[in-house]
Amino acid sequence: MATYNLKINGKDQQVDVSASTPLLWVLRDHFQLVGTKFGCGIAQCGACTIHIEGIAVRSCQLPVSAVGEQKITTIEGLSENGDHPVQKAWIEHDVPQCGYCQAGQIMSATSLLNQNPNPSDIEIDEAMNGNICRCGTYTRIKKAIKTAANSK
Amino acid sequence: MATVKTTLGRRSFLKSSVLAGGGMMLSFSWFAGCEIPNRKEAATIEMPEEWFELNSYIKIGDNGVVTLFNPNPEFGQNVKTSMPMILADELDVDWKNVIVEQANFYPKRYDRQFTGGSQSIRQGWNILRTAGATAKRMLVTAAAQHWQVPVNEVTAKAGILYHTATNKEISYGEIASLAAIQPIPEEVELKEIKDFKIIGTSKKNVAGTEIVTGKPMFGIDYQAEGMLIAMIIHPPAFGMKLKKFDATKAKSMPGIKDVFKIDTLKSDYARNYFDTTTFTELITVVGNSTWEVMQAKKEVVVDWEQAPEHTFQMDARGNKIAINVPAGLESTTVHQTKMNQYNKKPGNILRKDGDPEKAFKNAAKILERTYSAPFLAHNTMEPVNCFANVSAEKAELYGPIQAPEFIIGTLSERLKLPKDKIQINLARMGGGFGLRAYGHHMIEAAVISQEMKAPIKMVYTREDDMSYGIYRPSYTATYKAAMDENNNLIAFHVKAGGIPESPLAPNRFPAGAIENYLAEAWEIPSNITIGAFRAPRSNFIAGAEQSFLDELAEELGKDPIEFRLELLERAKNNPVGENNDYDPERYAGVIKLVKSKSNWDEINDKSRGFSAYFCHNTYVAQVLDLEIENDKPKVNNVYAAVDCGIVVNKDAAKNMGEGAIIDGIGNSLYGEQTFKDGAPQKLNFDRYQLIRMSEAPKSIEVHFVENEHSPTGMGEPLFPPIFAAMANALYRATGQRHYQQPFIIEKKIIG
CATH class of the missing domain: 3.10.20.30 (Beta-grasp domain)
Incomplete structure (x- = not known):
């Protein structure tokens, strides 16, 4: 210890x-x-x-x-009021189903956008491929990432 | 307007009617007693000073804010939003003023709290509408009393009551105290479908903000004062059991409280269908923190031995029957050989129309194909877990469970506590897919807590979870079609079985559409446990059947869609046999819709696969377009047409459909659990491949047939047919048919 x-x-x-x-x-x-x-x-x-x-x-x-x-x-520390552009985009596209993986998805997405504000589809795939969503919300996640990228 | 008896959903009035009869103020002890910390969803909604309960689904605050209780467990199918939408529409409130809370398991107040079989919306529909309409009627009656005007002159709209003749209005909040003590009307009028204002729109997930901000909401997130962490050690293979163990080292490790053996179900206990318990003898390690327990778990030295053949008692609706569990350490290679052998022998005939033997004997040509699929693990993202706090007097549990009503009796028996001293609180589930219908984890957590005399949270590692069983069974099906000399289809034969159950539904399409028809089933016993997995049985047989029909259409020189429509036309106009389990017109309806939405007739240059299926009361047709990139299939577009009757929450229903399609594509390509000497070979996501973002379709369109049929479910029906849409599209792209799932392992895909 x-x-x-x-x-x-x-x-x-x-x-x-x-x-x-x-x-x-x-x-x-x-x-x-x-x-x-x-x-x-x-x-x-x-x-x-x-x-x-x-x-x-x-x-x-x-x-x-x-x-x-x-x-x-x-x-919990990504934004003070849950209003980070990525969180807002997640709500706009009503991404989650069960919701369990979504915090991890959001953290990967924000990291991607921090480094690459306008990622291509392939760049999104590469950055997000390490995050499994068993409910299969991938198409919505991708849309939300693009919305968040455009809102910055 | 339809008038319904309020005896429907009678349990919801239990408390109100008693209180109203007694003329007492309503008390809310239940809400206070069972609530998991109230997490107000919409921070902008101001809380009232006082709540008035209209029934167990609805309470109205003095300021007009309405709390609606979602009765069913939520695992991502969005019932927590959609079920309250039904209440809100009949109640006639503004969705902006609605707060949704998850009800806990409370069978005295709710008629049905089971999430599974795509039944929540279908079976909740009338109950929820009646509950909403009844509460509204009580508000209307109260307003009429208050204004001293006839009840039929009072109207309600978006939370306000009006008496137009005298130009009076009053809000639900203002009249709620008087409404709550009205007698329960014996009959209420339900809205006409054209008057729905909330049903049929898209409302965002009421838990959306909590999810994207990482609020505690899952069983695994639960914390309590003095709570310990427990993990279990189960045998590494099916057919094995505990011989002895040495926990000397583990017990001495930092943070460890105890290591001991637990028996979850006593051997003479008559189990119910959902008491599936792979291993009833487990070792548990209990300590202060998860990591410490994980480390100690590795240091427990265990001797396992082979379990003999044995039986357990099953309570099958009152009849006690003995279920046999064979001995032995099973392997996938042996399973495959055995399934091929069984598939060659005659099976149990489940349906026979005409004279199939004769038709096959006289056939000019026979097409025969065999399809198979492996065991699948549910792999919910949230591993199995449960919180339990059991004392001598009562038990409190909080965890992921789809079917609390099926575990409460077992808990009561095992803990020696009356049912009403056991409170099961319903956590949001990090995925379910059928796995959480089986409450073994609740028993395990409760037994550990009882032994430790402390609140504990039991958590499985991913490896414990993936190797525990309750899998989707492994299946094989052989289809045969006979054609005459003019290449007309004259007979159809399906023989399907599995380990340990057959996937066959003998009365489904194309039964009823072919003159000579034979359906046979077989089963191979096993000690590997199985359970419901998203669209049980359909999740294999749909893919096999629809792949075969695609190949058969080609053999007959017909367009795959036109071929199905011809068969359905026959089933509609001149059905063969009885008990045909589909409505040919609605079935054809989704096929025609997807044909139009996918431009089937115009687009011929793509590798597209078609598939359709009817299960869980919902009709689905799909077209999938793909191309081969670097010897890997890349799915571009998927078009789905769905007839689930009235769609309650449109965008949420689309989300479900998209998820089911992605899940199915993933499982068709990669999904499998394999065994060697009884031991599951895939224990974590490094070897058990799940679909990832780069493999998901570029776009998915989900279209709904518009009609006024009562709604049916969306959680399962889009999953089974996509396996065939994938296989059929792969064939168009590569020229190779796929018969064995997972496709990516079956054969190399080369464009």
């Missing part, structure tokens, strides 16, 4: 866990930030996607000890 100082959604937070604990479980179990989801535990489904310094990362494979001073953003 060791103490880690983390910067989560703009706040300094402290946690006492073993070094190998994935950030996913630190967020969910220790900080009640349960918007970040457990899906596979092996970085294959994308449900646990968060941002480290604005870049999409699978938190189930990121040990807490590797985070250091870097800024962590979760779905």
Whole structure:
């Protein structure tokens, strides 16, 4: 066990866990930030996607000890009032079905748009292929990403 | 206007009628007692100071805000929006003033809280309309009383009551206290379809904001004071059971509270159909945090042994029957050999029209093809989990469950608590697809909590989840068609079976359209557990049948759509046999609609596949266009035509349809669970391939037949036929027919 100082959604937070604990479980179990989801535990489904310094990362494979001073953003910290252009576009296209994967999808999409404000279809596919949606909302996700890109 | 007896949905009035009779103020103890923290969806809606309950679905605030309770468990099919839309329309309220809350399991107040079989809207339709209309009638009566005018002079519109002659109006909120103590009318009038204002429009998912902001809403998100985390260890293979284990090291690890064995169902317990429990003896590891429990779980040293053949008691609607579970460690290769053997033997004849034996004997030509599909895992994105807090007096559970009514009795028996001391709260489910109809996880969580005397949240790892069973069965079907010397179709034969059940529905199309018809079924027992999986049985047999009909049309020199329409014309005008399980006119209706929407007659240069099917009370026809890129199929457009009667929530219904199509395309290409010596070979998404964004169609159009039939479901019907639309389009693109799912593994796809 060791103490880690983390910067989560703009706040300094402290946690006492073993070094190998994935950030996913630190967020969910220790900080009640349960918007970040457990899906596979092996970085294959994308449900646990968060941002480290604005870049999409699978938190189930990121040990807490590797985070250091870097800024962590979760779905809860993406915007103050749920009004990030990507979140608004998700509502506009009524994307979710069950909703379980959508936080991860949104975090991957915002990371993509941070780096590439006008992605092509192929670039969207490449950025989003790591996020599984078992309900099959992919066509709506793609439309929402394009709407969000155009709204910036 | 239709008048209906309010005895329909009678349970919803239980409390109101008692209270009204007693002349007491309504109390809301139930709402306070069972509610999971109230998450107000629309932050802009101002809360009233007081609520008045009209019935168990509807309460109205003194400021006119209306809370509607969604009775059925939500797993993404959007009942939480669509069911309240039906209430709101008959109640005649402005959707802007509506707050939707998820009802918890409360059989005394709700008639039906089962989500499955695409039945929520179909079976909820009259109940919800009646509940809405009854509440409205009580508001109208109250206003009439208040103004001292005849009831039939009071009208209602969007939450306001009017008396035009005296130019008076009053809001629902203002009159709600008086409305709540009105007697329940014995009869109410329902709206005419043309007067619907909310039904038939598109309302956005009421949980949309919560979802995109990551609010806690799933079972796995649940937290409680003093809650421990539990995980289970189940045998690694079907046909195995626990021999002994050593948890010395695991127990000594940080954060671990205990490691012990649990028995979920006692061996003499007569199970119901939804008590599917693959393994009743499990090891559980309980600790402070998920990661600590996961680490300790790996350090439990377990000896497994082969389970002998055994039986368990099944309570089949009051009749106790013994169900046999064979011994042995099964493998996919052996399954395939066995299915081929069974498929060659005579099966149980389920339907016979005319003289098929003679027709086949005299045939000038016979087309025979065999189709097969593997076991499938549900792979809901949210792994199996459940929260339970069990004490000596009561139990509280919160978790994903489609069919709480089928697990409450088992919980009661196992926990030795009366049913009314067990509260099942309904979490939003991170996918269901049939898996969550089976409540084994609720028993497991409750037993662990009872043993630990603490609130616990039990969570499966993905590997535990994918290897637990309750799979879609593996199937095989052989189709045969006989033609005479003029190349006319004279007989049709289907023989279909599976492990452990047959997918055959003998009275479905094309039964009724062909003079000589034979349907046979067979089954191979297995110890691999199965369960409902999105459109059970149809999810295989539709693809097989519609692939065969495509090949048969080609053999007959006919356009695949015209061929189906000819058969349906026959079934309509001069049906063969009895109990034909479809309406040929509605079936032909969706085919004609998709033909027109896809420009079937004009577009001949594309690799397009056609398919149609009727199941779960809804008719579907689909056209799928694809091309081969780098030896991989790339689906461009999918056109779907659907007849589900009145569409309640149009855009949400389209979303369901799109999802079912994408799910089906993915499973047709990749979906399979395989076994070696009883052990499932695919344990996580690195090996179990699910469709991803780059493989989804570029566009999907879902069109609805407009009619005034009462609504039927959308969750399942678009899933089964797409397997054949895919296979038939692949054939047009590559010249190769596909008979074995998953197609991508069956043979190399080369353009």
